[in-house]
Structures are given as structure tokens and as C-alpha cells.
Amino acid sequence: MKNKIVVALGGNALGKNPKEQLELVKNTAKPIVDLIEAGNEVIIAHGNGPQVGMINLAMETASKSEANTPEMPFPECGAMSQGYIGYHLQNAIREELLSRNMNTPVATVVTQVMVDKNDSAFETPTKPIGAFYTEEEAKKLETEKGYKMKEDAGRGYRRVVPSPIPVDVVEKETVKTLVDNGHVVITVGGGGIPVIKEGNSLVGVPAVIDKDFASEKIAEILDADYLIILTAVEKVAINFGKENEKWLSKLTIEEIEKYVEEGHFAPGSMLPKVQAAMKFAKSKAGRKALITSLEKAAQGIEGKTGTLIVK
Ligand code: ADP
Ligand code: MG
Secondary structure (H helix, E strand, O other), X not given: OOOEEEEEEOHHHOOOOHHHHHHHHHHHHHHHHHHHHOOOXXXXXXXXXXXXXXXXXXXXXXXXXXXOOOOOOHHHHHHHHHHHHHHHHHXXXXXXXXXXXXXXXXXXXXXXXXXXXXXXXXXXXXXXXXXXXXXXXXXXHHHHHOOOEEEXXXXXXXXXXXXXXXXXXXXXXXXXHHHHOOOEEEOOHHHOEEEEEXXXXXXXXXXXXXXXXXXXXXXXXXXXXXXXXXXXXXXXXXXXXXXXXXXXXXXXXXXXXXXXXXXXXXXXXXXXXXXXXXXXXXXXXXXXXXXXEOOOHHXXXXXOOOEEEEO
């Protein structure tokens, strides 16, 4: 059966540097093309933590150095990361398609995601980004640039930015049109470039939208049947890493909700995935969310592994 599937790729699908990424995406393309070959419509979303961190750090370092390059705002760093990750992904998917005699067009859409300027996340920034600074430098940045600086695990001070929830996807009509016309689309990279609306303008804000939530949002907008979150583990566990660890296969929203309340899922890693999966499964009858590993994606779709969350 033909399904519309949003695939969200995690850090392990892309690696930590351009060289590693170029190699890893060849593998990442395989399960994606398996899905396309089986006749599904596939939309791809991905994280950008290490990549945007690297770009931001390089830009900050160069602007502080003798090179004295212009300062690069954080939303622009996010846009750069979408472009460079998309470039690697679209080429790898194209190549894998061609090797199977398919010439489905593949493209990346630089995607902005609307956030609410009154989101309470803006009051308590949580995501550390960029370079490490001394306490003195950190204080200077706070007064001069209005950055929020926080001590990061004994390693020095870093800028922290908020993680607001996605409200809407600005380029949704473009993504829809491409998908409806048989294109494979890479979108909401890194959770999307966070923007707020000011009159007719969209203004980029220094923030990080969780890619799991942004993937869920675009899946709802596109009326997808499946949200598949591919990460480093084959299944979601309760008592994760403990002696009584138990891997979960198929659950209802009520069942997993109970485990969320009991605190089984780590905030910042598994919790946002579980929350995104629950939100998607809840949003409309028939929608399913699957959390599994990149390697097991195909088997997961066949219902043989992974953690499936249904209404
Ligand atoms: P991604 O880059 O795919 O978003 P994350 O590192 O953010 O990956 O999240 C996936 C990780 O979450 C897993 O590799 C695992 O170490 C961790 N994790 C935390 N709690 C759980 C849990 N209850 N079950 C499975 N994995 C968990
Ligand atoms: Mg993550």
C-alpha cells in the first residue's frame, strides 16, 4: 500500500563533520530509497545540532580573529546548515535512486518555521550553542550583545538559546506542491529556521526548534500516514540502561503517556521523540508513529521491529 511518510533523521544519519557526513549519507539514502521504491511518498526531515554548532563556532572564531570576518547571526547559520546537509542528502538519494533505475526528482527546500514570540521558552533559554568563553568574556557578551550566557558542565561559558515549539511551516505550500508532483523533498532541516512574524516580514530569531517536533508539524500539515523517527536505537525502552530494561514494541497513546509520566524518557533525547510520536498518532485516526533505527527502518515499516505508537 502506498503511504505518505515523513522520515526524521537523527544525528547518527549525518555524522559530525563534512567528510563523515558525505560517507554516512550514502547509507542513510538506502532505507529512504527502499521506501520510495516500494511506492511510498517520502518527505525527509533531519537534525542539525553538530552542523549548526560547527558553522556557528567557525563564524564566531573567524570574526574574533585577525581575519575579522563579519558576524554571522544564528538563524543564518541554521540556513547554511540546511543548505549543506540538504546538498549531501539530495545527492546521495539521487545516486541511490539512479542505481535502481529510478529518476525521481529530489530537492531541498530552505524552510522557515514560525514560532510564537510569546512562547514561554523565550524566557528560559536552554540550548547551548557555539564557542566557550571565560566568565569575564561571558559577562561582556551579556551586556554588549544581550546574549544569555550559561556555565556548561565545567567547560566554560556558552551562549544559550531558547527552544520554542513550532507553530507553522512557512514554505508548506511549496513542499505540498512538490510532494504532490512526485518529488522527494528534504525540509524543516534542523527543525527549521525559527522566524517570528512582524507585519509582512519574517524575522529570524536565535533559537533552536526541536527537529522531532518540527517533523511532527510538517507530517500533520502534509496529512502523512506515518511519522518515522530514525535514531540510534532500534526501540524505545522503559528503565533504559537499567537491569530491568524493557524494549517497547506497539503501544497506545495511553500506555506510553503513563511511561512519560513515570519519567522513562530522557529530556532532550528520547522524550521529544516520544512526545512528537504521541502528538502525531493522536492528531487523526489512522496516523501512526514509529521510532526505530536507521538500519531497521525497512523492517520497522513491515511491522517487524521498532516502537509503534497508535491511537
Ligand atoms: P537523535 O540525534 O536521533 O535525535 P538523540 O541522541 O537525541 O538522537 O536521542 C536518541 C538517544 O536517546 C538514544 O540513542 C538513547 O541513548 C537515548 N535514550 C534516552 N532514553 C531512552 C529510552 N527510554 N529508550 C531508548 N533510548 C533512550
Ligand atoms: Mg535529538
